[in-house]
Amino acid sequence: MSLLELDGVHVVHKIRSSGLLGRDSVHALTDASLTVRPGETIGVVGESGCGKTTLAKVVVGLQKPTRGVVRFRGKPLWERSSVRRDFGRDIGMIFQDPSTALNRRMSIARIVRDPLDVHQVGTPAERAERVRELMELVGLPASVADAVPGQLSGGQRQRVAIARALALEPSLLVADEPTSALDVSVRAQILNLLLDLRERLNLGMIFVSHDIQTVRKMSDRIVTMYLGRIVEDAPAAAIPGEARHPYTRALFSATPSLLNPIEPIVLTGPVPSAVNPPSGCPFRTRCPKATDECAEAVPPASEAGAGHTYHCIHPELEVSVR
Numbered sequence: 087m088s089l090l091e092l093d094g095v096h097v098v099h100k101i102r103s104s105g106l107l108g109r110d111s112v113h114a115l116t117d118a119s120l121t122v123r124p125g126e127t128i129g130v131v132g133e134s135g136c137g138k139t140t141l142a143k144v145v146v147g148l149q150k151p152t153r154g155v156v157r158f159r160g161k162p163l164w165e166r167s168s169v170r171r172d173f174g175r176d177i178g179m180i181f182q183d184p185s186t187a188l189n190r191r192m193s194i195a196r197i198v199r200d201p202l203d204v205h206q207v208g209t210p211a212e213r214a215e216r217v218r219e220l221m222e223l224v225g226l227p228a229s230v231a232d233a234v235p236g237q238l239s240g241g242q243r244q245r246v247a248i249a250r251a252l253a254l255e256p257s258l259l260v261a262d263e264p265t266s267a268l269d270v271s272v273r274a275q276i277l278n279l280l281l282d283l284r285e286r287l288n289l290g291m292i293f294v295s296h297d298i299q300t301v302r303k304m305s306d307r308i309v310t311m312y313l314g315r316i317v318e319d320a321p322a323a324a325i326p327g328e329a330r331h332p333y334t335r336a337l338f339s340a341t342p343s344l345l346n347p348i349e350p351i352v353l354t355g356p357v358p359s360a361v362n363p364p365s366g367c368p369f370r371t372r373c374p375k376a377t378d379e380c381a382e383a384v385p386p387a388s389e390a391g392a393g394h395t396y397h398c399i400h401p402e403l404e405v406s407v408r
């Protein structure tokens with residue numbers, strides 16, 4: 087059975103209109119469908135504002151969908167409050183900036199223990215033991231247990247956030263830009279820790295990042311988002327050479343690699359507003375291949391092989407990339 091399923095999920099925010107009349111709608115997420123299997127890592131890529139964080143928030147229960155269904159192990163997330171509580175235990179989240187995600191006044195041990203206290207897991211002695219185990223699991227020395235976050239380095243703080251996210255033994259971890267606020271020198275350590283934990287705990291993971299090459303390294307599948315829509319969902323090994331959507335190809339071609347030389351695709355013009363998305367294909371206003379037909383309807387899902395779908399009527403051809 088799949089771990090997580092999003093089925094036609096929309097998130098629309100009502101905002102005050104810039105004009106005289108009423109309110110506008112921001113289409114943060116539109117018709118998103120996605121499946122995550124146990125132990126699988128899904129990388130989510132796309133430019134700023136394309137809806138990556140909204141997708142992450144819907145999955146962890148921080149953002150209610152306007153429409154559509156989110157299921158965890160087959161149970162809908164938003165239908166019954168009791169089910170929703172289960173979600174809190176089964177899905178952990180780590181955020182971009184560990185400095186703001188941790189309570190500055192609490193000790194490290196208290197922060198890691200907090201989810202165990204909230205869910206009243208075990209006796210106080212068992213909780214203390216679990217905190218020791220979790221700190222060891224993420225590579226934090228026992229000596230920092232009584233410290234407060236301000237006394238730790240950025241990398242150590244992210245380890246604390248990871249320990250807290252794993253406290254209730256979730257089967258899915260959502261990581262939203264988990265290394266972008268860290269020094270380059272510690273990024274690799276945190277990524278390796280996540281890879282190691284994924285293996286050891288058979289964690290499913292949704293890994294959101296601007297850093298395309300990291301996403302490729304971390305993920306089994308890559309989901310490309312544009313203007314609130316998932317435009318391609320492909321095995322990581324198929325990206326970038328077999329990417330069918332011109333936007334996926336453009337994103338990956340913008341980060342040159344000696345090993346993977348592909349013709350750069352230069353995108354011109356700004357990303358359109360999520361308040362007034364274009365008709366038809368959301369990418370057509372910046373797409374070098376767009377035709378009049380692209381304005382008529384949102385391209386349906388096409389298949390490019392096992393587990394590979396894309397929404398484009400002028401797909402890219404395969405290129406040879408190692």
Ligand SMILES: Nc1ncnc2c1ncn2[C@@H]1O[C@H](COP(=O)(O)OP(=O)(O)OP(=O)(O)O)[C@@H](O)[C@H]1O
Pocket residue numbers: 099101112113114132133134135136137138139140141360
């Ligand atoms: N609470 C809100 N009210 C109004 N608009 C919102 C709200 N939250 C998000 N949006 C809008 O929804 C769209 C998607 O935002 P989201 O934060 O999900 O994008 P993102 O891809 O995560 O961006 P970034 O990479 O910059 O974090 C954006 O246009 C954003 O301005």
